[in-house]
Amino acid sequence: MKHCFNVTKRRMLKFGVLSVFCAASPLLAPVAHADWKPTQYITYIVPFAPGGLTDVAARMMAKGIGDKTGWNIVVSNKAGANANLGAAEAARAKPDGTTWLAITMTHAVNKTLFGEKAGYDVEEDFVPVAKIASSAIMVVVPENSPIKTLQDLIDTAQKKTLNVGSSGTGTPPHIAMALFQDLTGTKMTHVPYKGGAPSMVDLIGGQLDVVFSNYPESLPYVQQGKLRAIAVTSDQRAPAVPDVPTTAEAGLPGLKVDNFTGLLAPKGTDPALVREISDRVVKVVGDKAIGEQLVKLGFIPDPMGSDQFKTYLNEQIQALSKTIKDADIKVN
Structure with a gap:
């Protein structure tokens, strides 16, 4: 802390800024994330088998973000237990921004369907980072x-x-x-x-x-x-089959199911870092070329930042919980 007193102490005290100066010291200040460069590669966990829709979308995002930031993002497939295996592993990871989890509607369903047996809690053990798209x-x-x-x-x-x-x-x-x-x-x-x-x-x-x-x-x-x-079951007709009506147009507006894909980080990840990663994801999804690729895969690009995605995810979990309980859906 000696460097706090290398300037004239009396002048600092005179203007009442000594404590402010020390608080802003490089030794005490939080990390500035605008130019965050991870010291190791980022593990992007996809809890599904390689080649599936979520996997392909995750690899697309990893490349898009990596090309723009220089971050080394490695997609790691951890399939099993109805997508719970990879999610549980991500929940135990160090919350330093170097572990990401790809989630879908399946994880919102698993909250009710498996409960504690899932090995994690999608709301309590993670921080929502961004929504990528819907399907x-x-x-x-x-x-x-x-x-x-x-x-x-x-x-x-x-x-x-x-x-x-x-x-x-x-x-x-x-x-x-x-x-x-x-x-x-x-x-x-x-x-x-x-x-x-x-x-x-x-x-x-x-x-x-x-x-x-x-x-x-x-x-x-x-x-x-x-x-x-x-x-x-979407709000809009699918671009590849424009003649097929939505369920609302066909007379059953309540039949709306949004099979989404998004990104989570382990609980405890620095909020400033979450915002930095979220901003990167949203910008990449908004890229015209990436958006067109997502549409070809069957997605509708729907980027959401951290706060909006948190609200959305909570609403999905609540709605799906009701459907599961009303239909008495159980797993063996």
Whole structure:
């Protein structure tokens, strides 16, 4: 602390600024994050298998941010336990800005579905950094199905029990199906698969009547004419299938499911550093070329800063909790 007194002490005391000067000392001041350069690589944990939609988006963001900042961002896939394994690992990481977690709607669901068994609490153990984008659920039927519209689906489901596939228990497609049943007073037979791809195969083959699918998983088959899309659960129509109405336009506005992807950091990360990373993410998502790539993947770019994303995430958790409890969804 000697350097605090290298200036004329009397002059400092005269103007009452000695304490201010010492508080601003480089030894005591908080780190300025405007030009933050991590001393080691950043681990961007993706709790899903490589090649999936979340993984591809994360790698896109890692490259975009790295190109603009010089940060060395390494995507690390930690799949397992319904995306809980990687999340639990991230929750235990040092809160110094060098560990990021990619999350989706699945983690908002897991808060209720698994509770303490998840091994972490998505609200208590993390700090929201930024939302990146949204991805709708697309309601699809076989191309030769007599079901042409969402109203047709409602009418048919009220007359007989339909077989409905999903990418797994508690996944966004399953939640969408459960919400549909709750809104329409129908009862369907849920057929969970280990991923969305096999459900598409069985839907095309006629073993299923309908699938509430992750948009990117069913889009190629819709474009090839093998499946018919009757609605998307987003606020806006999907750019790649502009003729497919939203669920609100089709007469069921309550059927809105936002399968989002965003970024979290471990609890305790310096708020100034969180803002710095958040700003970088939002700017990259706003880049025209990145935005176009996200759209091609099936996303709708929807960047949110830390505070806005925190509110959004809390609202999603509350809404999804109600749907899960009303539908009595459980995992073994």
